[in-house]
Every structure is written in structure tokens, then in C-alpha cells.
Amino acid sequence: DQQVKQNSPSLSVQEGRISILNCDYTNSMFDYFLWYKKYPAEGPTFLISISSIKDKNEDGRFTVFLNKSAKHLSLHIVPSQPGDSAVYFCAASAQLGSNYKLTFGKGTLLTVNP
Amino acid sequence: KAGVTQTPRYLIKTRGQQVTLSCSPISGHRSVSWYQQTPGQGLQFLFEYFSETQRNKGNFPGRFSGRQFSNSRSEMNVSTLELGDSALYLCASSLVGDQETQYFGPGTRLLVL
Numbered sequence: 223d224q225q226v227k228q229n230s231p232s233l234s235v236q237e238g239r240i241s242i243l244n245c246d247y248t249n250s251m252f253d254y255f256l257w258y259k260k261y262p263a264e265g266p267t268f269l270i271s272i273s274s275i276k277d278k279n280e281d282g283r284f285t286v287f288l289n290k291s292a293k294h295l296s297l298h299i300v301p302s303q304p305g306d307s308a309v310y311f312c313a314a315s316a317q318l319g320s321n322y323k324l325t326f327g328k329g330t331l332l333t334v335n336p
Numbered sequence: 337k338a339g340v341t342q343t344p345r346y347l348i349k350t351r352g353q354q355v356t357l358s359c360s361p362i363s364g365h366r367s368v369s370w371y372q373q374t375p376g377q378g379l380q381f382l383f384e385y386f387s388e389t390q391r392n393k394g395n396f397p398g399r400f401s402g403r404q405f406s407n408s409r410s411e412m413n414v415s416t417l418e419l420g421d422s423a424l425y426l427c428a429s430s431l432v433g434d435q436e437t438q439y440f441g442p443g444t445r446l447l448v449l
Contacts, residue, residue: 256437265340265426265440266379311379323369323392324428324438328378 225249226314228327236335241299243330245312248293252314256324257286257297260309269310270297302334338363340429340441348447354415357444361408361429368410369438370402373424382425385410386432414446422448 227246235241243257253274258266272279272286272295279286285298299306309331313324341360349355361368370382381394385404402412408429414421424445428438 258440263442265428265442268437268439271437313379323381323384323394324371324379325381326371326379 224328225252226312226325226327228310228312228330230330231328232331232333234333234335235302237304238301241297241302241306241332241334243297243299243310243312243332245295245297245327246293247295247314249314249316249325250293251316252325254315255286255288255295256313256315257284258311258313258326259306260311260329266311299332302332304334304336307332307334340427340439342425342427342441342444344444345442346445346447348449349417350449351417351419353417354413355417355446356411356413357425357427357446359410359412359427359429359441361410361427362439365429365431365439366408367430367432368404368408369428369430370410370412371426371428372396373426373443374422379426382412417448419448422446 225248256271257269259269260266270281270284270286272288277288288295309329311329312327315324343358367386369384371379373379383402384392388404399415404410424443426443428440430438
């Protein structure tokens with residue numbers, strides 16, 4: 223049972239355009255969401271997060287939008303750069319006392335073409 | 337501040353053997369989590385340790401175990417290796433394991449032949 227889904231295994235965009243990566247979740251207990259970027263042979267690197275009390279969080283070229291009613295979040299990268307080419311993972315967690323684990327989607331491979 | 341380090345980076349084992357992987361968290365971080373990454377399943381949570389105690393566990397068989405030392409360093413052990421255990425094993429650390437950012441190490445690539 224996949225609780226966090228990234229339905230697009232890959233996405234290709236032109237340099238300078240907007241990249242939109244999508245993520246859906248099924249567990250209504252999730253209240254904290256993160257995006258990680260991963261290059262080959264490296265561990266995931268934290269990009270941006272959002273709490274369920276917000277619907278938008280922005281950090282430079284990266285913006286995450288959360289639609290709780292639709293159980294959907296998206297990561298917008300504007301403008302996209304070739305160095306953004308990587309696998310992007312959506313992750314979620316639920317505030318359950320001190321228990322802490324991230325549930326990840328399977329990732330979306332973003333390719334930004336020069 | 338040094339990041340999360342994992343050793344070894346690459347490992348080749350044969351079926352039936354056991355393996356121990358090591359993780360040193362960021363200085364001051366007391367929570368260490370382990371994840372398995374495979375092409376088919378993505379990143380899956382194995383377990384989390386805090387103050388030398390396992391607080392949370394994913395859906396993996398008992399062949400997968402771990403421990404944490406008083407300096408927060410952690411090890412995970414896989415016994416009776418199977419071909420399907422071939423994966424990238426990632427360790428992540430955070431301050432106290434609450435809902436804050438986890439920082440990942442580069443991973444250990446395990447190949448089981």
C-alpha cells in the first residue's frame with residue numbers, strides 16, 4: 223500500500239521554463255511534507271518542506287504547494303536550470319509523539335535540457 | 337560541520353553471508369534512521385534509533401537489525417543475505433527525531449551475489 227505516490231517517473235523541461243513535480247498521499251494523518259533531491263551516487267539532499275498548517279512555502283526558485291483537501295502537493299522550480307536535473311522525492315510524516323519516520327514516494331527523474 | 341558519513345561506500349557479499357554497515361551522524365544529532373533504496377520500491381524506512389533505543393521500525397524481516405551507541409553512531413546488520421537485499425542503504429540523522437529535517441549520508445551500495 224503506497225501512501226505517498228509520485229505518478230510521473232520522469233519529467234523533461236527546457237532550461238528557463240517551469241518544472242512542476244507532483245505528489246499525492248493517502249494517509250490523512252500526514253501533516254508534514256518534504257522534498258528531497260538526489261543525484262546519482264549521493265544521498266538525498268533536503269530541498270524544502272511544508273507543514274499542513276500552510277498551503278505554500280517558498281525558498282528562492284523552489285515553491286511547494288499543499289492542497290490538503292485533495293491530498294496533493296507539488297514542487298515548482300522556476301526557472302529550471304540544467305543543474306536541477308536529478309531525482310526528486312516527495313516525503314511525508316505524521317506527528318505521532320516521538321515516533322518519526324519519513325514515507326517516501328518512488329521519485330521523479332527531472333531532466334532540464336539546455 | 338561535517339555531514340553524515342557512512343562506511344563502507346560499496347560492498348559485495350554472497351548469499352547467506354551477513355553484513356554490518358556503519359553510520360556516523362552529524363555532530364549533535366541524536367536520532368538516526370535507516371532506509372533501503374531499490375529501483376522497484378524506492379526509499380523504504382527500516383528503523384530509527386534515539387538514545388541507543390529503537391523507537392520505530394518499518395516492515396522488514398528480523399534479518400535486518402540495528403543498534404546505536406552512546407556517541408549516536410549507528411550500525412545496521414543484515415544476516416543470511418538474499419539476492420533481494422541488493423540495494424543502496426541510506427542513513428539519515430536529525431537532532432531529536434521530531435518533525436525536523438533529516439540529513440542523509442551518501443549511502444552504502446550493497447551487492448549480493
